[in-house]
Amino acid sequence: MAGLTKKDAVLTAYAEKLETLDAPQGRSLSQDAFRRLSANRAAMVSIFVLGFIILAALIGPFFVPWDGGTVDWGSIRKPPDFSKGHYFGTDQNGRDLLARLLQGTQMSLMVAGVATLVSVFIGVIYGAVSGYFGGRVDAMMMRFVDIMYALPYILFVIILVVIFGRSPVLLFVGIGALEWLTMARIVRGQTLSLKEKEFVEAARAGGAKPWTIITRHIVPNLTGPVVIYATLTVPEIIITESFLSYLGLGVQEPLTSLGTLISNGTPVAEVMPWLLVFPAIVLVSMLMCLTYIGDGLRDALDPKDH
Amino acid sequence: MLGYAFRRVLSALPIALIAVTVAFFILRLAPGGPFDGERALPPDVLANLRAHYNLDQPIWMQYFIYVKGVVTGDLGPSMVVEDFTVSQLIAIGLPFTLMLGLTAFVSATAIGMLAGVVAAVNQNKWPDYALVLVVMLGVVIPNFLMGGLLQLVFGVYLKWLPAGGWVNGSLPHLVLPVTVLAWPHAARISRLMRGSMIEVLGTNFIRTAKSKGIGERLMLTRHALKPALIPVVSYLGPGLSYLLTGSLVVENIFGLPGIGKYFVTAALNRDYGLVLGTTIFYVALILVLNLLVDLVYAWLDPRVRFH
Numbered sequence: 001m002a003g004l005t006k007k008d009a010v011l012t013a014y015a016e017k018l019e020t021l022d023a024p025q026g027r028s029l030s031q032d033a034f035r036r037l038s039a040n041r042a043a044m045v046s047i048f049v050l051g052f053i054i055l056a057a058l059i060g061p062f063f064v065p066w067d068g069g070t071v072d073w074g075s076i077r078k079p080p081d082f083s084k085g086h087y088f089g090t091d092q093n094g095r096d097l098l099a100r101l102l103q104g105t106q107m108s109l110m111v112a113g114v115a116t117l118v119s120v121f122i123g124v125i126y127g128a129v130s131g132y133f134g135g136r137v138d139a140m141m142m143r144f145v146d147i148m149y150a151l152p153y154i155l156f157v158i159i160l161v162v163i164f165g166r167s168p169v170l171l172f173v174g175i176g177a178l179e180w181l182t183m184a185r186i187v188r189g190q191t192l193s194l195k196e197k198e199f200v201e202a203a204r205a206g207g208a209k210p211w212t213i214i215t216r217h218i219v220p221n222l223t224g225p226v227v228i229y230a231t232l233t234v235p236e237i238i239i240t241e242s243f244l245s246y247l248g249l250g251v252q253e254p255l256t257s258l259g260t261l262i263s264n265g266t267p268v269a270e271v272m273p274w275l276l277v278f279p280a281i282v283l284v285s286m287l288m289c290l291t292y293i294g295d296g297l298r299d300a301l302d303p304k305d306h
Numbered sequence: 307m308l309g310y311a312f313r314r315v316l317s318a319l320p321i322a323l324i325a326v327t328v329a330f331f332i333l334r335l336a337p338g339g340p341f342d343g344e345r346a347l348p349p350d351v352l353a354n355l356r357a358h359y360n361l362d363q364p365i366w367m368q369y370f371i372y373v374k375g376v377v378t379g380d381l382g383p384s385m386v387v388e389d390f391t392v393s394q395l396i397a398i399g400l401p402f403t404l405m406l407g408l409t410a411f412v413s414a415t416a417i418g419m420l421a422g423v424v425a426a427v428n429q430n431k432w433p434d435y436a437l438v439l440v441v442m443l444g445v446v447i448p449n450f451l452m453g454g455l456l457q458l459v460f461g462v463y464l465k466w467l468p469a470g471g472w473v474n475g476s477l478p479h480l481v482l483p484v485t486v487l488a489w490p491h492a493a494r495i496s497r498l499m500r501g502s503m504i505e506v507l508g509t510n511f512i513r514t515a516k517s518k519g520i521g522e523r524l525m526l527t528r529h530a531l532k533p534a535l536i537p538v539v540s541y542l543g544p545g546l547s548y549l550l551t552g553s554l555v556v557e558n559i560f561g562l563p564g565i566g567k568y569f570v571t572a573a574l575n576r577d578y579g580l581v582l583g584t585t586i587f588y589v590a591l592i593l594v595l596n597l598l599v600d601l602v603y604a605w606l607d608p609r610v611r612f613h
Binding site: 239242 | 450454457458558585589
């Protein structure tokens with residue numbers, strides 16, 4: 001190694017050392033977000049609890065000794081009784097409460113899922129179109145959203161339900177079709193800044209049609225805020241559905257939902273408390289989990305807030 | 307300020323008209339008419355009835371008659387409650403709903419703001435944590451469940467307060483309904499108030515005020531409160547709308563004689579006329595109160611007057 005100065009030797013050694021080391025690992029945005037989310041204890045516990053509730057609602061009915069429609073004539077209005085397999089007791093008609101509860105949770109989750117999808121679909125498209133085209137189109141579309149905001153939409157849901165009958169499908173679509181307003185506003189705001197970005201300009205220069213730009217370039221970049229807000233929409237929809245069911249305007253017998261169960265349990269809670277307590281616990285823990293998960297996602301995906 | 311108020315009133319009118327229009331056309335879309343009884347009416351009688359209710363006119367004419375009726379306060383007859391017009395029923399229920407709603411609104415706003423300020427001043431100490439818990443309960447327990455639980459605990463087990471019903475002017479009968487209505491509202495307000503207060507307390511002009519040596523109380527009331535109120539006031543409008551639709555449930559749980567009770571009963575009985583009449587009234591109520599909120603907002607934040 002003649003002719004090498006001391007400095008060269010040091011540099012060579014350093015270069016060799018670098019070669020043997022692993023390349024520095026980059027962290028993607030989603031990895032960062034995931035790390036922040038898993039550090040949030042409340043959100044993680046909530047994800048587990050919610051996951052357990054969802055799993056129980058989906059596969060629980062196969063393991064429960066009774067099913068929600070069967071009447072056990074031997075035990076009507078009975079408190080929890082493990083020997084007969086009525087773990088949560090029975091209702092006034094002798095139906096097993098645990099089975100009814102699983103059935104009701106399933107229905108509430110289904111309404112929430114479908115209605116959230118409907119509201120995300122409408123909200124994202126409406127907001128992206130409004131933000132992308134801007135100008136007069138934007139002004140008119142957002143004016144319409146303002147008007148809808150001022151109306152007590154729940155009354156209109158009730159009117160629709162009263163006039164067109166009480167089918168669960170109408171409930172899904174009706175609630176979803178009225179919950180998209182905030183989503184549209186958020187999406188529009190994001191779109192306004194996204195459409196000035198270079199990649200949108202590049203797409204436009206390449207001759208992409210507005211619809212292609214919106215669906216292929218803008219919407220994928222909206223994922224973060226849309227996911228956050230969708231998570232926060234789910235509890236609102238669950239509350240709306242239970243509210244309608246509570247008033248007797250939602251899910252009808254023999255189907256049931258958490259709201260229907262609570263509404264049936266409240267008047268008799270003095271003598272048969274289990275009919276109110278168990279559905280209430282499930283509903284409240286679901287809402288609490290969803291709130292914590294939504295907050296956690298917001299903190300994880302939107303670090304600007306810190 | 308006056309010009310701003312005028313513009314706001316003008317922009318509220320089309321919203322009211324849209325609500326009336328939507329309501330009218332949904333009414334006409336509804337299957338079945340008010341005279342489809344079990345026994346078919348003789349054709350002459352039917353024709354007379356239809357003429358009396360203007361149903362023989364073309365639809366656009368009926369629309370104008372309906373709008374004119376709404377403007378003059380005539381919302382048509384109730385189709386189920388005999389001998390009453392919709393306007394009469396609303397005149398009975400409205401004062402109660404207004405009283406209930408405004409009591410809840412005012413107390414919730416006051417309590418929420420106070421709690422928010424206290425939590426902000428004591429950030430990360432026990433009053434702050436206590437508030438988080440109370441707020442969480444208010445947000446995750448839906449009003450119909452909260453109503454049932456409070457009824458059960460205070461009305462049935464402890465017997466401190468009446469579990470429901472209404473005796474004119476009796477304050478104890480109001481306590482539980484107002485609590486149920488106000489809790490979630492106060493919770494959201496206090497959360498907003500806490501956040502914005504913490505932000506304002508960190509600004510330079512507050513530091514200046516502190517360094518001048520004014521007391522904490524004066525600094526809060528004279529300097530920090532007004533700018534911190536802005537996000538809170540902007541929530542009051544939507545919050546009011548939530549609160550009033552919440553009165554639907556509260557009136558039904560506690561058996562109170564407001565328009566929310568009429569609305570739900572009418573919806574269950576398919577009394578279209580009454581459903582639409584109460585809807586229009588709810589919309590009008592929300593618009594008027596929103597207008598007031600906007601004016602307060604413009605007073606707090608002069609920038610909005612010039613938009």
